[in-house]
Amino acid sequence: MSSFKDLDLGIGKLLGINNISDLFNLLINTFFVFGVSLALLFVIISGIKWITSNGDPTKAQEARQTLTNSIIGLIIVVSFMTIVNVVLSLIGSKLNS
Numbered sequence: 299m300s301s302f303k304d305l306d307l308g309i310g311k312l313l314g315i316n317n318i319s320d321l322f323n324l325l326i327n328t329f330f331v332f333g334v335s336l337a338l339l340f341v342i343i344s345g346i347k348w349i350t351s352n353g354d355p356t357k358a359q360e361a362r363q364t365l366t367n368s369i370i371g372l373i374i375v376v377s378f379m380t381i382v383n384v385v386l387s388l389i390g391s392k393l394n395s
Contacts, residue, residue, distance in 0.1 A: 319391070326382055333375030340368035 315321050344364035351357035 326379070330375060330379050333378075334372065337368045337372035337375060340364060340371070344368060 315324060344361045347361035347364060348358060351361055
């Protein structure tokens with residue numbers, strides 16, 4: 299009987315996925331990078347909105363709200379990653395970056 303590592307996983311083999319732990323690491327790290335990138339993109343968008351508001355209070359308020367939401371999103375993503383790392387350290391595993 300062949301082991302899990304001997305199986306031809308196609309795209310999984312290309313990505314370096316040999317077991318479920320590798321898949322979990324890939325998904326968590328991808329989520330983290332995507333979440334942080336998206337939050338930073340919205341920080342930039344809110345800055346552009348603020349600059350182009352030209353003193354219009356409603357546009358400036360919209361820019362502030364976008365900035366607030368993007369910072370909240372960034373806090374959620376970083377908190378999620380911290381919680382995952384704490385839980386994994388408690389069970390004796392670790393997340394590869």
